[in-house]
Amino acid sequence: MPRKYERTAVLVALAVSPFLLPALPNGWGGSLRESFLGWTRPLFDTVHILGEGFDGIAGGVLEIFSLEEENRILRARLEGLSAHEETHRELFRENARYRRLLEFRAKADWKVIPAEVIGREIGPWSRGLLLDKGTEAGIRQGMAVLTSVGLIGRISEVGSNSSRVVLLTDPHFRVMGRLPETSVAGLVSGGPAGECLINYLPLDQEFQEGQLVSTSGGKSFAPSGIPIGVIRKVWKDSSQMYQTARVQPAVLLGAVDEVLVISW
Numbered sequence: 001m002p003r004k005y006e007r008t009a010v011l012v013a014l015a016v017s018p019f020l021l022p023a024l025p026n027g028w029g030g031s032l033r034e035s036f037l038g039w040t041r042p043l044f045d046t047v048h049i050l051g052e053g054f055d056g057i058a059g060g061v062l063e064i065f066s067l068e069e070e071n072r073i074l075r076a077r078l079e080g081l082s083a084h085e086e087t088h089r090e091l092f093r094e095n096a097r098y099r100r101l102l103e104f105r106a107k108a109d110w111k112v113i114p115a116e117v118i119g120r121e122i123g124p125w126s127r128g129l130l131l132d133k134g135t136e137a138g139i140r141q142g143m144a145v146l147t148s149v150g151l152i153g154r155i156s157e158v159g160s161n162s163s164r165v166v167l168l169t170d171p172h173f174r175v176m177g178r179l180p181e182t183s184v185a186g187l188v189s190g191g192p193a194g195e196c197l198i199n200y201l202p203l204d205q206e207f208q209e210g211q212l213v214s215t216s217g218g219k220s221f222a223p224s225g226i227p228i229g230v231i232r233k234v235w236k237d238s239s240q241m242y243q244t245a246r247v248q249p250a251v252l253l254g255a256v257d258e259v260l261v262i263s264w
Contacts (some may be wrong), residue, residue, distance in 0.1 A: 042074050110223065111263040113138055114235045117256055118162070125191055127170040131259065144262050148249030150227035151175070151215060153263055155261065163261075167253055168228065169194045177228050177247075178216040179207070185216050188228055188247065199244040207234045213247050225260075 023174050115137070119130030133139050135158055143155045145165045147206025153173060156166040166173050170190040177188040177198050184205060186198040198213055211231045229247040 009053070024048050086264055111138070113261040113263070115139070115163075115259050115261055117259065121164075122194075122254070124194075125171060127167040127253075128156070128189065129153070129165040129167065129256065129259075131163045131165060131261070132161070132162045132165050133261070134151045134250055138158050138210075138262070139163050144222035144226070145259050146222075146226055146262065147251050147256060147259055150229070151222060152249075152251050152253060152256060152259065154221050162195065165259070168249060169253060170194050175222060175228070176216040176218060176220050178224075179231075180225075181211060182207075186245075188213065196247040196249050198245050198247050199229075199237075199242065201234070201245060203236070203241070203243060207231055207243065207245055209233070213245075 113133060115131040115133040117129050118132045121128040121130070129145075129152075131139075131145075139155060141156055141158050142157050144151065145155060147151050151168060153165045153167040153170070154175075155163050157164040168175065168188065168190055171192055172184045173188075173190040175188050176185060178185040182205060184201060184207075187198065188198045191197050198212045201207060209231055213228045213231065215222045215224055215226040215228060227250040229249040230249050233244055233246045235245075236242075
């Protein structure tokens with residue numbers, strides 16, 4: 001008999017065996033049933049083991065999908081908690097800024113007008129802020145603008161409900177400054193690279209990195225003693241007639257959100 005027919009006969013026998021073997025007489029077919037069952041038992045055991053293996057694989061796949069869904073839910077909750085935490089941190093920082101402004105306002109000897117920053121103008125030749133207060137709140141052109149940390153600029157333009165601040169890093173900004181430790185004065189101005197400089201320092205004195213520069217008062221738009229920044233580098237001017245120093249502003253100008261406008 002050809003091999004393909006032998007395989008077919010075996011498969012047919014396996015298929016009909018559950019129906020034919022029970023019908024055989026016990027005396028005649030008992031030994032045949034036992035032999036056939038003994039021969040087919042390993043095959044059925046193998047099929048059973050394979051079935052259990054497939055069940056285990058299916059259960060593992062379902063467990064993987066369940067873990068992935070659980071991880072997705074946990075990640076979403078973690079992102080939500082992180083967002084809430086960042087909101088709380090920002091509120092804490094904002095409250096701290098307001099407290100410092102209120103404390104400074106209470107101690108100030110001048111009329112103080114609080115305002116919020118609603119716009120920024122940061123370019124190579126122009127650096128300014130737009131405030132939400134104007135003439136209706138008592139703000140006038142030329143007033144000094146500062147925070148509880150130090151000076152940031154002065155009012156350059158004003159409308160009824162808004163005003164513009166020219167920052168001390170703007171090339172058009174000017175204010176007289178001095179070094180409290182030496183009583184030496186110089187002209188503070190902005191630079192094209194967003195720097196702050198103090199010019200016309202005398203040649204016969206040494207100036208160190210970290211020295212404080214503050215407003216000198218007098219006939220300036222700002223009262224004396226308001227911090228401007230600290231010296232970072234000193235060099236002789238090309239004319240060799242005076243020294244110039246680069247000043248790092250006391251206030252981080254790019255992060256200002258609330259200011260005080262003072263009338264002095």
